[in-house]
Amino acid sequence: MGITITEAAAQRVQNFLANRGKGIGIRLGVRTSGCSGMAYEMEFVDEIHEDDQVFEARGVKVIIDEKSLVYLDGTEVDYAREGLNEGFKFNNPNASGECGCGESFTV
Amino acid sequence: MALLQIAEPGQAQAPHQHRLSAGIDLGTTNSLVATVRSGQAETLPDQQGRHLLPSVVRYLQSGIQVGHEAKQSEVDDPLNTISSAKRLIGRGVDDIKTLGSQLPYHFVDQQSSVPRIKTEAGDISPVEVSAEVLRQLSERAEGTLGGPLEGVVITVPAYFDEAQRQATKDAAKLAGLHVLRLLNEPTAAAVAYGLDKGAEGVHAIYDLGGGTFDISILRLNKGVFEVLATGGDSALGGDDFDRCVAEWIMQQAGLDENVSHGMVKRLMHAACQAKEALTQAEQTEIEVAIDPDNSWQGSLSREQFNTLVNPLVTKSLMACRRTLRDSGVSVDEVQEVVMVGGSTRVPRVREKVGELFNTEPLVDIDPDRVVAVGAAIQADILVGNKPGDEMLLLDVIPLSLGIETMGGLSEKLISRNTTIPVARAQEFTTFKDGQSAIAIHVVQGERELVADCRSLARFELRGIPSMVAGAARIRVTFAVDADGLLSVSAIETSSGVQANIEVKPSYGLTDQEIETMLRDSIAHADEDKQARSLREQQVEAERVIEALQAALAEDGERLLDAAERQQVDVALETLRSVSKEGDQAQIKNQIAELEKSCGFYVERRMNQSIQQAMSGHSVDEFDK
Numbered sequence: 001m002g003i004t005i006t007e008a009a010a011q012r013v014q015n016f017l018a019n020r021g022k023g024i025g026i027r028l029g030v031r032t033s034g035c036s037g038m039a040y041e042m043e044f045v046d047e048i049h050e051d052d053q054v055f056e057a058r059g060v061k062v063i064i065d066e067k068s069l070v071y072l073d074g075t076e077v078d079y080a081r082e083g084l085n086e087g088f089k090f091n092n093p094n095a096s097g098e099c100g101c102g103e104s105f106t107v
Numbered sequence: 108m109a110l111l112q113i114a115e116p117g118q119a120q121a122p123h124q125h126r127l128s129a130g131i132d133l134g135t136t137n138s139l140v141a142t143v144r145s146g147q148a149e150t151l152p153d154q155q156g157r158h159l160l161p162s163v164v165r166y167l168q169s170g171i172q173v174g175h176e177a178k179q180s181e182v183d184d185p186l187n188t189i190s191s192a193k194r195l196i197g198r199g200v201d202d203i204k205t206l207g208s209q210l211p212y213h214f215v216d217q218q219s220s221v222p223r224i225k226t227e228a229g230d231i232s233p234v235e236v237s238a239e240v241l242r243q244l245s246e247r248a249e250g251t252l253g254g255p256l257e258g259v260v261i262t263v264p265a266y267f268d269e270a271q272r273q274a275t276k277d278a279a280k281l282a283g284l285h286v287l288r289l290l291n292e293p294t295a296a297a298v299a300y301g302l303d304k305g306a307e308g309v310h311a312i313y314d315l316g317g318g319t320f321d322i323s324i325l326r327l328n329k330g331v332f333e334v335l336a337t338g339g340d341s342a343l344g345g346d347d348f349d350r351c352v353a354e355w356i357m358q359q360a361g362l363d364e365n366v367s368h369g370m371v372k373r374l375m376h377a378a379c380q381a382k383e384a385l386t387q388a389e390q391t392e393i394e395v396a397i398d399p400d401n402s403w404q405g406s407l408s409r410e411q412f413n414t415l416v417n418p419l420v421t422k423s424l425m426a427c428r429r430t431l432r433d434s435g436v437s438v439d440e441v442q443e444v445v446m447v448g449g450s451t452r453v454p455r456v457r458e459k460v461g462e463l464f465n466t467e468p469l470v471d472i473d474p475d476r477v478v479a480v481g482a483a484i485q486a487d488i489l490v491g492n493k494p495g496d497e498m499l500l501l502d503v504i505p506l507s508l509g510i511e512t513m514g515g516l517s518e519k520l521i522s523r524n525t526t527i528p529v530a531r532a533q534e535f536t537t538f539k540d541g542q543s544a545i546a547i548h549v550v551q552g553e554r555e556l557v558a559d560c561r562s563l564a565r566f567e568l569r570g571i572p573s574m575v576a577g578a579a580r581i582r583v584t585f586a587v588d589a590d591g592l593l594s595v596s597a598i599e600t601s602s603g604v605q606a607n608i609e610v611k612p613s614y615g616l617t618d619q620e621i622e623t624m625l626r627d628s629i630a631h632a633d634e635d636k637q638a639r640s641l642r643e644q645q646v647e648a649e650r651v652i653e654a655l656q657a658a659l660a661e662d663g664e665r666l667l668d669a670a671e672r673q674q675v676d677v678a679l680e681t682l683r684s685v686s687k688e689g690d691q692a693q694i695k696n697q698i699a700e701l702e703k704s705c706g707f708y709v710e711r712r713m714n715q716s717i718q719q720a721m722s723g724h725s726v727d728e729f730d731k
Contacts, residue, residue: 044113046116085250
């Protein structure tokens with residue numbers, strides 16, 4: 001298993017990193033909060049921690065800590081456009097339900 | 108699921124806690140909205156992918172059109188299509204009399220201090236027009252970000268005065284927006300390039316838009332951008348470049364000046380296209396239809412184009428030099444030059460500006476969007492999406508704020524370039540015995556005489572208990588909030604009576620006048636100083652006359668015989684007329700003269716009051 005990333009998402013991440021001027025890759029994470037229990041997080045990474053797992057897909061380093069990986073294993077990261085809005089989308093096979101706004105999920 | 112953005116390390120926020128914010132460049136011709144997402148500030152396009160929103164609103168009985176749709180009706184329906192709200196906002200009816208003659212609108216003749224434009228959908232104020240533009244942009248931002256905006260930063264020209272800033276803020280309120288801060292346009296451009304994070308120093312912001320040219324000299328000092336000077340030309344811009352090329356085409360095509368309105372439009376359009384093509388290309392082909400059967404074809408080289416527009420570029424450079432002189436810094440001190448406005452894409456402009464300032468101008472950020480981008484960065488910080496140690500950019504007051512004192516003099520409470528927010532207080536007193544009210548006249552400007560400053564507001568403090576002149580203690584406090592908006596309060600400290608006011612749009616000055624205010628204050632410094640000391644002397648003379656008259660009314664009959672009374676009256680009259688003539692030294696002499704000639708009377712009054720105090724007591728009592 002692991003994490004996969006679509007071409008559109010990979011290109012976006014590379015653009016963002018290039019514009020930012022520094023950073024190794026992106027960190028995906030899960031934290032317990034939000035109206036459905038868990039919430040996704042996405043951050044730039046400047047340093048890799050001990051308990052991190054590093055996946056490389058389409059030239060992009062995706063970094064996840066072990067605890068979050070449990071909930072995210074098998075997830076595909078996509079970049080999507082919805083109306084005026086655009087951003088990253090997680091296709092997570094582990095998630096069984098989402099809150100109405102979609103910002104948090106349950107396993 | 109919701110779409111995610113990438114956060115800085117350690118700053119990912121819990122769901123439903125994203126604080127959404129936007130920066131808005133509310134322009135004269137076009138407006139833009141930008142926001143920070145995934146660490147980057149970007150302007151936001153509409154559904155059709157257009158970033159610029161024309162600042163045009165059309166008022167119809169059936170509803171309101173904003174932007175592109177409204178702009179199309181500008182020619183066919185000029186009376187209901189309002190496109191210059193920024194030129195009118197915060198102005199009074201008096202300004203409109205001069206400005207209005209250049210605009211096609213029907214202004215409503217009414218007593219209110221805010222001008223209103225007659226349209227099919229009712230009478231509209233410039234504030235309402237700007238509010239529609241802001242609402243459109245905020246809806247675009249909310250649609251893009253997927254939630255309501257916590258707050259916005261709106262940019263305004265550096266030379267906007269209090270009334271124009273307040274009116275802009277009112278427009279935002281009307282659009283349902285929370286304004287985090289109004290930011291000066293040149294400051295926003297500097298922020299977009301991160302100059303606020305760089306070393307302290309002087310920067311120039313060269314802003315050549317479609318119809319106006321602004322140059323601002325900023326100094327970054329302890330994290331604060333001071334506006335050292337602003338200047339420019341309110342009738343110089345990209346349209347003039349197009350006109351130059353259009354005239355050249357007419358010459359080449361052998362057209363005389365009497366061409367049709369439609370032909371002029373086609374010529375301007377072709378000229379604009381040629382100008383844009385020459386930004387990249389060394390040569391471009393031009394084709395203009397002259398009549399249904401004929402068209403003119405020709406080619407224009409970059410070199411020819413440069414020759415055509417050279418006089419315009421030189422004109423802007425002259426304004427730069429003038430403004431530099433006003434700011435008191437030399438060309439060598441300018442570290443960075445930021446290019447703003449679509450017309451700075453013209454290679455000749457970049458080249459010449461680079462030559463003048465002896466540095467490569469900053470052009471990496473789209474010059475049409477750079478102001479909005481800077482505003483978005485500020486908004487992101489102010490709304491609380493950055494950690495606390497991030498430097499919070501401060502702004503300064505562009506023109507000094509003060510109140511009118513006796514003799515029509517301006518007493519400055521807050522001097523220009525003071526960082527905001529700020530509050531300053533000063534004590535004033537009464538001029539006459541038993542004075543029960545004091546008029547507070549708030550003015551803005553650098554000049555010594557109130558007549559040369561801009562009047563912002565007037566209010567009265569009433570109910571001052573009866574006291575002799577100079578005994579009342581009236582504390583006047585000026586407070587300017589982070590948006591540069593002013594509130595003034597006055598309190599008589601012994602009795603506690605108080606009054607206050609917030610500066611609202613009333614009446615004011617034209618663009619040109621505001622811009623020249625700073626320049627005038629330097630040019631007239633000596634003259635002003637003299638005028639000030641003359642007025643001060645005149646006030647002193649008035650005070651002496653006032654005091655003497657009060658004394659005469661009280662005991663003149665008793666203490667003076669007819670001849671003496673006449674002597675005093677003559678001296679009084681002489682001082683009065685000398686004071687009117689306006690020679691400072693003479694007034695001073697005459698005051699001394701009067702004190703001498705009336706000395707006996709003053710002495711007599713003193714003796715009398717001592718006698719009164721002692722009567723009924725024995726001398727022994729006073730010895731103890």
